[in-house]
Amino acid sequence: MTAAARISPAIEADRLVKIYKGGTAVDGVSFALPAGSVTGLLGGNGAGKTTTIAMIMGLVMPTSGTVRVLGAEMPRQRYRVLERMNFESPYVEMPLRLTVRQNLTVFGKLYGVDGIDAQVARLAGELDLVALLDRPTGKLSAGQKTRVALAKALINSPEVLLLDEPTASLDPDTADWIRERLERYRAERGATILLASHNMAEVERLCDRVIIMKRGRIEDDGTPAALLARYGRSNLEEVFLDVARGRGEAAEADAEREAAQ
């Protein structure tokens, strides 16, 4: 790896804009995520998180601005890097009639994984899927399906992992179990993870940086500790509510007024 490759960010968005017929979904978003970092994308419904992730994946074309993943401009140069990235989203499912083994094998082949049988067996062991491998995916519980989706997201040992609400609709125990696996994966692989979530505890636990979005714009950005200090709060949920209700702007305005006086 060259020095330039080490320094250049794994994901870089520059003045990213997405305008749909119904309005602006993402409005001038810029950020750079270093390789090996875990970043949380926070925001209420309609904040632009999913659209931002979809543009990073190359599924949605930006109206303006650029997004680069591992140095490749998305979506134009996506085929240079798609084998090195993967994603999980509750809005996407895997064929329900296929067994877990069949699904993982097909995706392994699509991602060019060598030794696919061994990789499926390894992931099944790590994600507690061994007993489920030969069951149709459609017969699994929500928690089991999420574990299978995570196995699919890790099938190619991606350097960049995009997760859109990875623990949505899971019971606390299963959600905690998934978080533990993600922490382990990051530690072992040194992967760059971008995580969109509504779960503040999850973001606080997993992420070393948090980007808060509102109405398509970045409202705030920093480490969880820095955000807590900035808003004078004890947890990210309170910070999120402050941002969602505009208290962040009010607090900033107060601080500016005080400084001016």
Place this chain on the structure above:
Amino acid sequence: MSLRTGEGSTGEWEISGRRIAALVERYWYLLRSSWPRLLDLVYWPAVQMLMWGFLQTYVSQTDGALARAGGTFIGAVLLWDILFRGQLGFSISFLEEMWSRNLANLMMSPLRPIEFVIALMIMSIVRLSIGLVPVTLLAIAFFGFNLWGLGLALAAFFVNLMLTAWAVGIFVSGILLRNGLGAENLAWTIMFLMLPLACVYYPVAVLPPWLQTIAWMLPPTYVFEGMRALMIDHVFRADLMAWALGLNLVLFAGGTIGFLALLKSARRQGSLLQTGE
């Protein structure tokens, strides 16, 4: 097997046999997991063939001209099924991805659009074979009509009909990508537009002159005219097949260009993530 392009390219046109095989494997798993799906492939072509076969048997007993044209109805039904089932086989495999909400998984994977299309083309032949081979055997058993006896002519008919089926299937898939499942009905019905215009059951001369011009713009018209020439006059019209092939190449190129344009539009519109109605 894989075909690679130069260093500076975006890799959009690289073709990997492994990825194509993976997708075909996925559809094969799906097909064999459900016996109603398999039965459905045979059921309707068999009903159609039997119905037209008995009708032809009855009419030929009462009309000398039609007796001379023995087998044309059954031949037309079987060739029509190649066209219709070929397109449906392509489109249904594509729809399976939308029904199972798997499309974004594929679009986010290294699978190229061209590989996706090739896999769908292979599956349309697989589905068609499962449906049509038993029906052609039934035609021999019930009416003594042997489609396979057409030999080289059948190969020419088949290639031309499949090219039309794929061109239409590719274009319909693009519309589905762009507009979601709201456009699903188009996949089931678009080919019926060809039924009266391509003159499946009657000669082109039956149509009014202005409609004949339109009919001759459709590649299947040449195939069905060629089939009648072979079965009634016992002449293989190579010129008709050449015209059909030429028009098919234009249609196939148009369908592919349309598909890529609609895929690009779907990326702009964000409909690859939202593939519902």
